[in-house]
Amino acid sequence: MALSHAILVCLTERPMSGYDLAKFFDTSIAFFWKATHPQIYRELKKLEEQGCVTSNEEVQSGKPNRKVYSITDAGRDALKAWSREPVALPLIKDDLLVRLQAIEHVDKDALRAQVRARLAAHREQLEQYHHIRDMRFSGGAAVPEDLGKLMGLELGIQYEQGWIAWCESVLERLERA
Amino acid sequence: MALSHAILVCLTERPMSGYDLAKFFDTSIAFFWKATHPQIYRELKKLEEQGCVTSNEEVQSGKPNRKVYSITDAGRDALKAWSREPVALPLIKDDLLVRLQAIEHVDKDALRAQVRARLAAHREQLEQYHHIRDMRFSGGAAVPEDLGKLMGLELGIQYEQGWIAWCESVLERLERA
């Protein structure tokens, strides 16, 4: 469904192998979409059958060969058609919030440790986003092609800041109780 | 995996039928976890086999019978054991952010309309959360059992406010371009 479109979006940037895509999903666009490598290889096969991407094998000495995929005109058309469809609200699945809901039925020490771990993860993520912003968008201005990426990054930064503040306030209250 | 635990959490509140649970997932805890009714019925069957819930049929005149599920002691134990496991970072899948990433390859009018629709959805959600907060937690104080629910609600409110601000700033920039 949308994974195929996310892959096409990545390939508008530059041609990539399945391996590259897996890493790209793990780093660059991990905030909006996640995918594991079996999923990516499976989807690339389908996209190739549909003619949305083409592959060509790059022979490498020593290392195994790379199969590099590029988006086709049909792929670009599919992307544009998809962009006109209505968007779904992002789905959230959060273990930690579910546990909070049943606060009287969970292990409170474990919960505190989990909130602390979450706080640390959000702080780290925020730092990474700041780093990317400083590297790619220093000054705040972006060329038109990159405006969307900058806005995505701004959302990420705001999102992490929100979580950090929330975790801190939750920890305070949990430690008092 | 975690859906079964989310169901158990709901059942700590009160016994419920599959239908009730589906509505509960749709309203109360929709922010943390979503589930459709076929999924819920399927999971309830498994949970009953494992002894984590028991069901008893409530005969109703006119309407079809309700099969009401209650959590068992084994279910409560399973919940506590699960609460000690490490939590995963919440996964996000957001179509809109993916489109923004490829801003030069999407239909810009459609994108603007989608951001406006998203903004409206977040505003509506925020209003609902405010309403719940005013109804259930007026004054801000919560009894210990409800503290987790209040904190979850606070996160929801903050989350929606963040999205609203972001959508507004994005719209402004998209309309300028």
Added chain:
DNA sequence: GGCAACATGTAACTTGTTACATGATTCC
């Protein structure tokens, strides 16, 4: 008469996860 809500479920399908499988090179 038609639609919505109540109430339960199945079937078919698509997505997503985890583990397995292979094999070379480079770094410690």
Added chain:
DNA sequence: GGAATCATGTAACAAGTTACATGTTGCC
């Protein structure tokens, strides 16, 4: 010698979605 990185994939399973199926009551 062992672990990590590069690079591709398959198989089995779990989770999630969509459409189908049935039948009543109450409201407009």
